[in-house]
Amino acid sequence: MSRNSKFSNPHAIALIERYQPIWAVSKAMELSGWDLETFMPPKGSFARGNMTGQLTALIQKMYSDPHLLDLLDRLQESQDLTPYEKGLARVMRRETKVYTKVPAKLMQELSELTTRASLNWRTAREKNNYEIFKSDLGKIIELTRDMADHLGYEVHPYNALLDLHEEGFTVQDADEVFGELRDPLKVILEKAATERDSPLALETYDQGSMKMAEIELLTKLGYDFTRFREDTSAHPFTVGISIGDVRITTRRKGYDFKDTLFSVLHEGGHALYELQIDPELEFTPLSGGASMGIHESQSRFMENMIGRSREFARGSFEILSKYLPFLRNYSEEEIYSYFNHVKPGLIRVEADEVSYNFHIMIRYEVEKQLIGGQAQVSDLPELWSELYKKYLGVRPNNFSDGVLQDIHWSGGSFGYFPSYTIGNVVAAQIRYHAMRDIPDMYAKVSDLDIAELKQWLKEKVHVWGATYTPKELMMRSFGEGYQPKYLINYLREKYL
């Protein structure tokens, strides 16, 4: 790494030096993950699994290095640190936390368990048989609670897990956010929900043409393909190999083109974050998002606040209809309403922007009770069904569309789901502030001109990387914490 003005404390400089091999192995793993989902021949998967296991172990070893931990102590004890140096110490401490606080034996046990559980979850889901997965899940919850005990927490063990994904976010915060959202969203959902599907959802398209439409849209939106690329994979994702090499993927099912369009905009929002981080933070642990929730706010903002706007429906028409000629048979209003079709359902990843938060609320309540010990794995299907009935008015008639729906728990990921709603909340908050600072923001979206908006997002959010905690960043850039009212107002305005 070339020296720069942001780090002058000798311990910070030494720590960044020691971080370089960790950075390199982490990035090699990210590239390998991208390759696995895009181009790897299927029979490469066994060896690739071995590679990932070895590289993960190397990273753990490097993060547990006493010299690194000693430098980190010295850095944290230093006076007069710049915000970047403070951020470096904070993020490094977080990265090393699991390795230093949780016994290696427990992590190993959890790792072996979740490898097996992921396979069992897959079988259970295919066979619609919760029993196949239940005992693994029970054991995962038990070990995860042990992990929370080692990590330490106040009030509720779930706080230790929330903090892993969203620094400083607690059960109290989550209860407040979901509490504020619950009733107003219920009202909006009841008014906005429609039974009838849009005929546009049935229109089929040529995948090559769709791909060209995406590339043209992304180019028009200012994505620079000398630093960026788009590929195809089963599940869309974004990866930042470096500030000069950010990649998104999408999938195309051949009909219902909004599925692809909005996944491209969603991942495009994530990508923009990675592309606009201060290059001087590259090769340090600060070159990443402030948190899962803040990262998700960028994707949700681009997908929903921009992509699902009337102005975007208008602005994108020319490009889209060039490649999807059936669009010429529909009015702007029909396209807009297709983009914003609201229909409560059982499946989280297919949910519209109103019902989506209920899916998260349900998972949050379930996780909190499971980790807190108020619910047992045997209670889970009934608890799940009741909550779906209560919030979305639907009840799964099988396990696969119910408790077996998401992969997260089988991999031991608890405390992650709330990030999605934080993303939605912050996205609406950003929309409010952006519209104040850029009054003609939506007018420009009609011309697909988001240059000023991108610059604004860069200054307010992206450029800082992980320098500040999510809460600090929010206070610094918007003068307030997570405020659900903006999401409620945005959805009210749009759907009522």
Add this chain to the structure above:
Amino acid sequence: MSRNSKFSNPHAIALIERYQPIWAVSKAMELSGWDLETFMPPKGSFARGNMTGQLTALIQKMYSDPHLLDLLDRLQESQDLTPYEKGLARVMRRETKVYTKVPAKLMQELSELTTRASLNWRTAREKNNYEIFKSDLGKIIELTRDMADHLGYEVHPYNALLDLHEEGFTVQDADEVFGELRDPLKVILEKAATERDSPLALETYDQGSMKMAEIELLTKLGYDFTRFREDTSAHPFTVGISIGDVRITTRRKGYDFKDTLFSVLHEGGHALYELQIDPELEFTPLSGGASMGIHESQSRFMENMIGRSREFARGSFEILSKYLPFLRNYSEEEIYSYFNHVKPGLIRVEADEVSYNFHIMIRYEVEKQLIGGQAQVSDLPELWSELYKKYLGVRPNNFSDGVLQDIHWSGGSFGYFPSYTIGNVVAAQIRYHAMRDIPDMYAKVSDLDIAELKQWLKEKVHVWGATYTPKELMMRSFGEGYQPKYLINYLREKYL
């Protein structure tokens, strides 16, 4: 790695265990190298360079680990080793040799020098100005000679460098091989050389169609795309990420389709080696070719002995002409003679199979003199010109097509070039033995049926990986060492 029958010595097992992170980082680097040449956005190159540097340093560190070296000593001292265990010790010793024998300071100096020199070489070549590169080259030769001294050698310092690429191959071997080839090849070249280019070289093609022809040919030849893929890059290459994930690349210039066709077959030959190594050797240092020369023999065999045969011209016609319809205007004889067009020129990578070995002979003589101190960098252009005049009857009128032609020296690679001729020699040798064991080998090539041949190559060469030294492997499978007579006979038969 799962335990297998090939390794039972406890030191061997422990050594393989210690090798796992080295394996993982090496494979991550290979994947990264593939990505760099195929899909990486151009602005990713700076960070990618840093990644490569860090991962290389990690590998060096792991290979220099005293525990690993101690295990290696114990393994080499053990009695009753299986051939695989002996091979493991031998290959590991070779891998660690540079790190243990050459001072880190010298390697560091050489690495910094070659990074700079590669840039200077590029500029020098663009500007056709040898002076820009000359002093770097002189310094590289000096440090390389130091390296040879540390590595140790008998008779000639160049032997230490030859051995790095072709285990056990010496100046004496090389003098013998080139000595035997020189006069007979000169006679063949004089007879076979033609001035007139084939009109087929000027036929243009659609790159997408050519790609489809390649895929169909490779499929017909039995390449299994669940373990294999083909992509596009500026310079063709092969990479074995694992036995279930082998990748080749090619380039397409839009005319002179044999350039692409034969690079696909060439890389396909390398790929076949990687695909057919015994899966029980995977995740050990034995999962690779026996040497550069033996690896090259597989690519040359597939490219020249199979691809440039009359039977292949016949057998591939149906597929090729489907995608390259202009082929229907030419006779089989015209296509065959286009495939085997012989014309001495200045550029190694464009050379036909007769003149090719003279390009290598020249580089070998030059390298031997430079490393031995008989020639200085200031003598180089004149020496180069004289040798080209003598062997190929042509004389470069600029440096770029002369001494600045190849990238190798700027990267500190001396002793590599002879592998190419070893490849040609062994390829012809394999052809002889294969024809004895499979009398209808060429008849089957007319149907693009190489199943039996692949099985034969697997048993004779591929399955062993690096278990045996190249000389041992040759003796074991063919009962003889490198024998240039087969290449001479093959070329005589074909061109006289």
